[in-house]
Amino acid sequence: MVGGPVLTAAQMRAAEQAAFDAGVDDYGLMETAGAAAAAIIWRAGHRRDTLILCGPGNNGGDGYVIARILRDHGVPVRVAALGESRTPSGQRARAAWAGPVEDMMTAAPATQLVDALFGTGLARGLDEGVAARLCALAGAAVLTHAVDLPSGVETDSGAILSAVPQFGTCIALGAYKPAHLLHPAAGVVARLMLADIGIATPGTVRRLAAPKLAAPDAGAHKYSRGLVAVVGGAMPGAAALAAGAAAHAGAGMVRLHAAAGQAIPHAIVSQAADDLTDPRIRALLVGPGLGRDAQAAQRLARALAAGHPTVLDADALMLLAGAIERIPAGAILTPHEGEFQRLFGDLPGSKIDRALAAARKSGAVVVYKGADSVIAAPDGRAAVARGASPWLSTAGTGDVLAGLCAGRLAVTGDPFRAAGEAVWLHGEAARRAGAAFVADDLLGALPAAIAARL
Ligand SMILES: NC(=O)C1=CN([C@@H]2O[C@H](COP(=O)(O)OP(=O)(O)OC[C@H]3O[C@@H](n4cnc5c(N)ncnc54)[C@H](O)[C@@H]3O)[C@@H](O)[C@H]2O)[C@@H](O)CC1
Numbered sequence: 001m002v003g004g005p006v007l008t009a010a011q012m013r014a015a016e017q018a019a020f021d022a023g024v025d026d027y028g029l030m031e032t033a034g035a036a037a038a039a040i041i042w043r044a045g046h047r048r049d050t051l052i053l054c055g056p057g058n059n060g061g062d063g064y065v066i067a068r069i070l071r072d073h074g075v076p077v078r079v080a081a082l083g084e085s086r087t088p089s090g091q092r093a094r095a096a097w098a099g100p101v102e103d104m105m106t107a108a109p110a111t112q113l114v115d116a117l118f119g120t121g122l123a124r125g126l127d128e129g130v131a132a133r134l135c136a137l138a139g140a141a142v143l144t145h146a147v148d149l150p151s152g153v154e155t156d157s158g159a160i161l162s163a164v165p166q167f168g169t170c171i172a173l174g175a176y177k178p179a180h181l182l183h184p185a186a187g188v189v190a191r192l193m194l195a196d197i198g199i200a201t202p203g204t205v206r207r208l209a210a211p212k213l214a215a216p217d218a219g220a221h222k223y224s225r226g227l228v229a230v231v232g233g234a235m236p237g238a239a240a241l242a243a244g245a246a247a248h249a250g251a252g253m254v255r256l257h258a259a260a261g262q263a264i265p266h267a268i269v270s271q272a273a274d275d276l277t278d279p280r281i282r283a284l285l286v287g288p289g290l291g292r293d294a295q296a297a298q299r300l301a302r303a304l305a306a307g308h309p310t311v312l313d314a315d316a317l318m319l320l321a322g323a324i325e326r327i328p329a330g331a332i333l334t335p336h337e338g339e340f341q342r343l344f345g346d347l348p349g350s351k352i353d354r355a356l357a358a359a360r361k362s363g364a365v366v367v368y369k370g371a372d373s374v375i376a377a378p379d380g381r382a383a384v385a386r387g388a389s390p391w392l393s394t395a396g397t398g399d400v401l402a403g404l405c406a407g408r409l410a411v412t413g414d415p416f417r418a419a420g421e422a423v424w425l426h427g428e429a430a431r432r433a434g435a436a437f438v439a440d441d442l443l444g445a446l447p448a449a450i451a452a453r454l
């Protein structure tokens with residue numbers, strides 16, 4: 001379930017420095033990076049007329065290398081710069097281009113635009129006129145590529161510091177950066193590609209990848225596949241939805257502890273009493289539709305006392321605000337922005353930093369959900385999901401995610417893995433459900449989403 005590495009600007013510089021210390025040639029690395037990017041651009045654009053915008057740093061250096069390689073392939077290439085090259089490698093790449101360099105502010109547009117203005121060295125937003133020119137040139141192009149990062153996005157936070165156009169492709173060099181995955185920056189790129197530049201990029205933060213799932217073995221029975229208990233409460237629909245998701249996530253059996261008489265899927269066993277002592281329970285979910293009154297608090301306390309692997313969502317998280325020491329070690333928490341704030345307050349740094357800090361503080365796996373979801377473990381591992389369907393912004397989808405976490409936890413017994421699989425399945429079910437779906441439709445899309453990963 002873990003994909004390519006996600007490095008901050010400083011971590012990327014350290015990885016490059018380690019490569020240089022080990023004897024990798026400075027300019028050679030730029031040639032490798034430029035060649036990797038040029039290969040992707042060539043596949044997309046072939047001989048379309050191309051304008052490459054080169055900035056003053058090494059990102060611009062990559063641009064000059066790309067320009068030279070594409071020209072050697074017979075592509076009609078023009079280069080337009082924003083100032084002189086200031087780095088030794090950039091200057092060398094500029095000299096090796098050996099063609100004219102126009103002024104970016106007056107250069108005519110082309111069918112294909114390559115943005116090599118700024119990458120991880122961006123220190124502030126682009127000047128207004130420069131950003132507007134970038135947007136105009138991108139708007140006039142049919143194909144647009146950002147080298148390493150779209151110029152104007154902050155590498156580590158994913159903030160947008162100045163006007164940035166939409167890019168067809170972004171070619172991440174060597175590793176993903178947080179801005180490739182975190183919103184709003186992630187939203188300006190349609191297709192994200194990772195180019196290998198041949199250096200080691202160690203780190204514990206990765207992009208969330210499609211998981212490898214397993215079918216039940218031949219001797220499986222409902223308890224061996226995992227029993228999930230879902231604690232209901234004031235709003236029975238939410239818990240029923242979560243229970244349905246847990247069942248569709250591959251658990252062998254789901255028990256919903258809720259008031260009798262409500263409509264629930266036939267496969268789910270309803271049990272009115274809160275007897276959560278069954279030792280066969282492999283995952284317990286509490287929160288969706290729980291309510292926040294004294295009775296809800298009591299049900300939460302009983303659930304926590306049962307000592308099973310636990311998923312805490314929605315009202316359970318609100319009830320635990322100010323009391324994170326009550327969160328059992330190894331639990332999965334699934335807060336949205338508001339719940340996260342209530343639980344952990346204003347933490348510094350990017351969404352990845354905040355998720356990691358929350359996981360450390362709580363000792364739980366934190367699924368910090370949203371348009372970008374970060375799954376963080378107390379040991380420092382994190383997986384970042386890019387771009388789920390915006391149609392997920394509808395009532396009940398959070399209950400489905402919580403149910404998926406519980407279902408996968410019952411199956412795998414590993415909270416970090418379960419949370420990653422759940423987030424991925426949730427996003428994939430949404431993709432398959434298409435547009436304007438309701439949360440219930442996600443359940444119907446889950447079997448095919450799972451089948452595709454066996
Ligand atoms: N270190 C290396 O040798 C390699 C770096 N690579 C490329 O180099 C990039 C990083 O290079 P740099 O660290 O030189 O950084 P950049 O090329 O991103 O830009 C840094 C330069 O832009 C200036 N600057 C920053 N923000 C500005 C703004 N808003 N307006 C005007 N000027 C601004 C800085 O003062 C500095 O001169 C990566 O994103 C990647 O594309 C790749 O070539 C791989 C090898």
Ligand SMILES: [K+]
Nearest residue numbers: 115118147149
């Ligand atoms: K760029």
